Structure formats: C-alpha cells, structure tokens
Amino acid sequence: MNNIYQNNRENILKAADVIKSGGLVAFPTETVYGLGANVYDSQAVSKIFAAKQRPKFDPLISHIADVEILRTYAATDERVFALAKRFWPGPLTFVLKRIEENPSIDLACSGLRTLTVRMPNHPIALSLIKESGVPIVAPSANKYQSISPTTAQHVADGLGSSVDMILDGGACKVGVESTIIDLTGKNVVMLRAGGTAKEDIEEFLGEKILINEGNPDLPTAPGQLLRHYAPKNMLRINAEKPENDEYFIGFGDIDGDINLSKSGDLTEAAANLFAYLRFADNKAVNGKIAIAPIPLNGLGLAINDRIKRASYHK
Numbered sequence: 666m667n668n669i670y671q672n673n674r675e676n677i678l679k680a681a682d683v684i685k686s687g688g689l690v691a692f693p694t695e696t697v698y699g700l701g702a703n704v705y706d707s708q709a710v711s712k713i714f715a716a717k718q719r720p721k722f723d724p725l726i727s728h729i730a731d732v733e734i735l736r737t738y739a740a741t742d743e744r745v746f747a748l749a750k751r752f753w754p755g756p757l758t759f760v761l762k763r764i765e766e767n768p769s770i771d772l773a774c775s776g777l778r779t780l781t782v783r784m785p786n787h788p789i790a791l792s793l794i795k796e797s798g799v800p801i802v803a804p805s806a807n808k809y810q811s812i813s814p815t816t817a818q819h820v821a822d823g824l825g826s827s828v829d830m831i832l833d834g835g836a837c838k839v840g841v842e843s844t845i846i847d848l849t850g851k852n853v854v855m856l857r858a859g860g861t862a863k864e865d866i867e868e869f870l871g872e873k874i875l876i877n878e879g880n881p882d883l884p885t886a887p888g889q890l891l892r893h894y895a896p897k898n899m900l901r902i903n904a905e906k907p908e909n910d911e912y913f914i915g916f917g918d919i920d921g922d923i924n925l926s927k928s929g930d931l932t933e934a935a936a937n938l939f940a941y942l943r944f945a946d947n948k949a950v951n952g953k954i955a956i957a958p959i960p961l962n963g964l965g966l967a968i969n970d971r972i973k974r975a976s977y978h979k
Contacts, residue, residue, distance in 0.1 A: 669817045669831045672789055676832060681796035683829045684709075689716060691806040691820045692793050693834030694785040696756045696842050696860050697813040697939065698820050699728065699803030700828065701793070705769045710802055714772075716827040719809040724775040725802045726758050726843070726887060727782045730794035738800070739780055740764050744870075745848055751869050754786035756843040756860025760886055773802045781886055783843055789834045804887060805842065806831075810895050812946070812975070813939045815840055840936035841967045845886045846874065857888040858966040860935070893974040894939070896946035896954060900976040902969075904955035912949040914941055919957040922948070931964040938968055942975065 670676040680690045687709040690701045700716065702709035704727050714721050727738075732749045735741050739761035748759070760781050763774065774780050782800070785791065794801050805813040806820040806828070814820045817833035844859035846866065853874040855863060867874055898912075907913035907921065915921030917929035923941055925934035945954045959968045 667821075668826065668828060669821055669833050672832060672834055676830075677789065677792050678796055680793055680830050680832055681798075684793070684797040684799070684801060688829040689713065689827070690793065691817070691824070691828045691831040692790055692803070693817070693832065693837060694728075694787045694790045694803075695837060696785070696839045697815055697837055698806040698817065698831075699785075699790070699801075700806035700820075700824070701728070701801040701803040703797065704773050704800045704802040705767070707769050707772045710772045713802070713804065716824055717804065717807070717809045719804065721772065722775050723890065724777060724781060724886060725773045725804050727773065727780060727800040727802050728785050728790060728794055729782060729800050730784065730791045732784065734800065735761070735782070738765070739782065740849075748848070748866075748869070749784070752861055752866075753784040754791065755784070756786070756839050757866070758783040758843045758845040758857075758859075758886075760845060760847040760849060760856065762849050777885060779849060779885065781845065787834065789832055793832065810890070810893055812896055812942050813842065813894055815936075815939050819940075819943065836936075836940070838936060840938055840940070841964070841971055842888060844967070845888065847877070847886070856886040858970045859888075860964070860967065862963045863966055864963065888970075888974075890974070892977040894942075894971045895975045895977070896942050898946055898949045898952045898954050899978070900942075900972065901953070901955040902972045902976045903958045905958070907955050908953070910951035911953045911955040912945045912951075914945055914954065914956040916957040916959055921957060925957075925959075931960065931962075931968065934959065935964045935968055938971060
C-alpha cells in the first residue's frame with residue numbers, strides 16, 4: 666500500500682478531512698515527521714499511541730498555526746507571548762498550565778495538568794493545521810523508542826498502513842526534535858535539548874535557564890525516557906576511533922564510514938543525525954555502531970541528548 670502523497674493543495678485538503686474525521690496523518694515539520702491527530706478527539710489520539718506502541722504516560726506535543734489560540738488553550742503571560750514572537754514558528758516547545766477542564770485532551774496530556782505546544786516552521790504543517798481547524802497533536806512518526814523519521818519513506822517503512830496519509834515534504838531541515846522549555850514557574854527550565862539552542866533562549870531572556878531531564882518513569886514532556894531514538898544495533902558514543910567490528914559515524918576531523926559534518930557544522934550534523942543512524946543501522950553487519958564525540962554547545966546539546974538515549978541499555 667502506497668500511502669505517501671505529494672505536496673499539493675488537493676492533498677492537504679484531503680489530509681485535513683482525515684484529521685477532522687478522526688484519522689492519522691503523518692506530515693513534515695522542520696524537525697522530524699510527525700504523526701498527527703485532532704487533539705480534541707481522544708479516540709484519534711489513542712490511535713497514535715497504538716500505532717507507535719507508545720505508553721500512554723508519555724505526553725504528546727500539540728501543534729498550532731495561530732498563537733492566539735493559546736489564550737483559550739493554556740495559561741499565558743507576557744513572557745510566553747514574547748518567546749512565541751521571537752522563536753515561533755520554530756523548533757521550540759512550551760510546557761504550560763492547562764486552563765480548561767476539557768477531558769478530551771487528557772489523553773494527549775497523559776492526564777497531566779500541563780500541556781506541551783509549539784508552532785512548527787514548515788509550510789505543509791502550517792497549512793494542514795489551518796485547514797483542519799484544530800491543534801494537531803503529533804509525536805514523531807515512528808515506532809516507540811526507534812530512530813525518528815526525517816523523510817516520508819522513513820514513516821512508511823516504520824508505520825506502514827497504520828497511517829491513513831503521509832504528506833511528502835522531502836527531508837527535514839533541522840533533523841532533531843524541538844527544544845522543550847517549562848514555563849509554568851518563575852524560572853524557565855529546559856526539559857529537552859533540541860532544535861533551538863539553549864544559548865539563544867538565554868540571550869533573548871537575559872537570564873540563565875535551568876536544565877531538568879525529568880523522571881523517565883513519570884515524564885512531564887516527550888523525550889525524557891532513558892532509551893529513545895534507538896537503532897536496532899548497539900551504539901557506542903564519544904568514540905575517538907572505531908573498534909574493528911564497528912560501523913563508525915564520524916564528525917569533523919574524526920572521519921568514519923560516514924561523517925555527520927566534515928566541516929564540523931553542528932547544524933548540518935543535526936540535520937543528518939537520524940538519517941545517518943538509520944543508514945549505519947542497516948550497514949552494521951556485526952551489530953555494532955560507534956559515533957565520534959560531538960561538542961556540547963549549540964545544537965550539539967540536542968545531538969548529545971539523542972545519541973545518549975539511543976545508546977542506553979540496561
């Protein structure tokens with residue numbers, strides 16, 4: 666079954682009808698492909714958890730196309746709207762307090778009194794949300810804990826016919842999921858490193874933000890589980906050189922079988938990360954992958970978060 670649809674007006678309208686009728690649509694964002702459903706349709710949201718085989722205690726991100734919806738959707742203040750004006754649309758997600766007792770969004774929020782929301786920076790995603798007329802809840806369009814998808818074919822390979830439509834927008838430009846910040850308290854707290862650099866948020870706010878990776882057994886935001894984004898094969902990180910039986914992913918001057926960015930560009934490395942992990946996973950005939958050290962500044966913080974979780978094993 667080929668459920669990949671090209672990007673055109675007709676197919677976006679068709680996809681919006683699928684969302685409105687309780688179906689699932691995979692669509693591109695600037696970060697990764699998302700698996701979308703109407704946030705207010707708990708049966709549709711339940712299909713996401715089933716398709717991904719994702720535990721229902723792991724909350725989902727809602728995607729919006731108009732910042733004004735926040736006023737009726739979440740507790741907001743001047744700081745929230747200032748950050749939205751500066752960083753949206755873009756790879757930055759807010760954790761906010763819910764202001765409505767709408768039980769239909771309980772599943773998307775995993776029963777928490779907070780919600781996670783962002784505005785994606787991708788024309789297909791924004792068009793789909795606008796035509797659907799509702800926030801679209803959309804985790805990455807892949808099986809639970811596996812490598813995130815950055816092309817339409819990745820989605821088809823991983824989820825197959827469990828998705829009603831896959832809108833093809835080519836390869837994702839950022840390549841790692843959004844940064845998540847908690848805005849429910851006095852201090853801004855980063856819960857997940859991602860496509861917006863911590864330094865950029867701090868520069869805008871004029872203050873240091875705290876870091877809290879959360880409780881992996883009771884996550885308050887996506888991406889806090891110890892094992893996530895994982896290949897089938899064993900992954901060794903911070904490797905200066907490969908062992909004899911490892912397929913090696915290089916970075917910068919440390920070359921390998923493939924190289925995330927020969928010039929040491931963290932933006933290029935982030936965009937390549939998940940696609941290269943998939944490629945290495947298919948090439949690792951001896952069941953082992955290694956990856957060179959990645960700096961811990963800028964997008965390197967997000968890359969290191971992903972590969973740390975991808976390499977985790979008990």
